[in-house]
Amino acid sequence: MTKLKLGLKRSRAFIGVLLILFMGVGIGRAEEVRLTFLHTNDMGEISGKSGFGGFPELSTLIQMERERSPNSLTTFGGDLISPSLMSGLSHGVEMIEMLNLLKVDVAVIGNHEFDFGPDVTRDRLKEAKFPWLASNVSVAAGVEALGNQEMMIQDMGGFKVGVFGLTTPDTVYLSSPGKAVAFEDIIPAAERMVAKLKAEGADIVIALTHMALSDDLRLAEEVDGIDVLLGGHDHKAFATKEKNTVILQAGSDLRYLGVVDLLVERKEKRGKPYLSIVPSWKLIATTSINPDADVGSVVASYQKELDAKLEIPVGPTEIDLDTRRTTVRTKSTDFGVLIAHAMKEEVDADIGFTNGGGIRGDREYAAGTVLTRKDILTELPFGNVTVKLEISGKALKDLVEHSVSKVEEGAGRFGQFSGLEYSYDVSKPSGSRVTSVQVAGKQIDPAATYTIATNDYVAGGGDGYAMLKASKVLIDKAAGELMASTVMNFIEKKGGVKPGFAN
Structure with a gap:
């Protein structure tokens, strides 16, 4: 009798062990799932940069990555409708069409989305077949909404992925959003959105941002709960992990596709469930990629239309010209001085001045190059006009100080001047760097x-x-001439860009 009872006990124990093993292997344990985020940002031009591909090549890469990883989300990090050569004519209609063709899932508003004013922003957002996020952007009471959403939750492979967007508050002076559009500080906005997404059941939180990389790093450091931060704005090809947050920017102008993979699995430790997230990332260059023929035909049609309008010679340059971003934002250049001098002569002013950030061609022209309307409009795509102001000597000193206040960061505020010379010491604090300012040699x-x-x-x-x-104001915007026209008229009048043109 004792042996029989002992045998029954052992049998029940064995069956219990089998049941536990069965539940662990089968029903009770979730399998590891790969979630993939395909990211680009800052693509003002419809054509790619020299040495890289464009929209057709990017489309091929996105399709390849979607086939590799079916649980994928395609994101865009802002700055689309401007600045570019074509956007000066179209206000970015063609760029929205391109992202629609790429089947982008979600985008964040960038500062350049406001370059033509909030009414154009509204129009472009309406044309998109994907949501635009900007969780920290709002409009005043009684003003028509821009059309941006606060957040998005997407089911991916059995997990809820929450996405929110942040647009740099610096947009108020980097672009033209108008007085009715407000920008909340990024930290409280992010804290609010993480809490809201978690309350809505999000397993994973993605921040889609358009702001300085230093702000991305600060966000990851100060705000808990962000798993991936996909950024834009600084035109950097960059990826890292800060605390528990993966941070990625995909360069600019269609050069790279950024890819973040998350291996996600529900696990248990000491009786408590948790989510295991193992990230990896890569940046894939668009170089030597077979182009998507369908997308290529759309790009070609836009390019043909544009070339017909703009391939008109303006004049030759007899000197080398450099409009690279790293140059026009850090030093006086012949092209920057050309712009400033043309404006100075146009309105008969003491000084000509323009900000380096408004020069956008990002290229070099060898002596002997014949500059075209296309070249000048590529360099000056914003549709700005030449105005004339009267300014005090004290304010002029403040202007020059501001110009060099962030030169080491390559900020767009760096000034290109004609009729003014200055010296400064970058080792001194911002606001106290300028040691000399002269106008007409005095x-x-x-x-x-x-x-x-x-x-x-x-x-x-x-x-x-x-x-x-x-x-x-002596000559206002209404009375001013298109800045690009000012430069083209100067080159034509002088018979080209000659040595000593500013003398």
């Missing part, structure tokens, strides 16, 4: 007044030039 008098030709964007306080907003 040190400026703080109490004197000077006339300055510039673009309407900085004249309105853009790029942080608040000191210009208080200036007396």
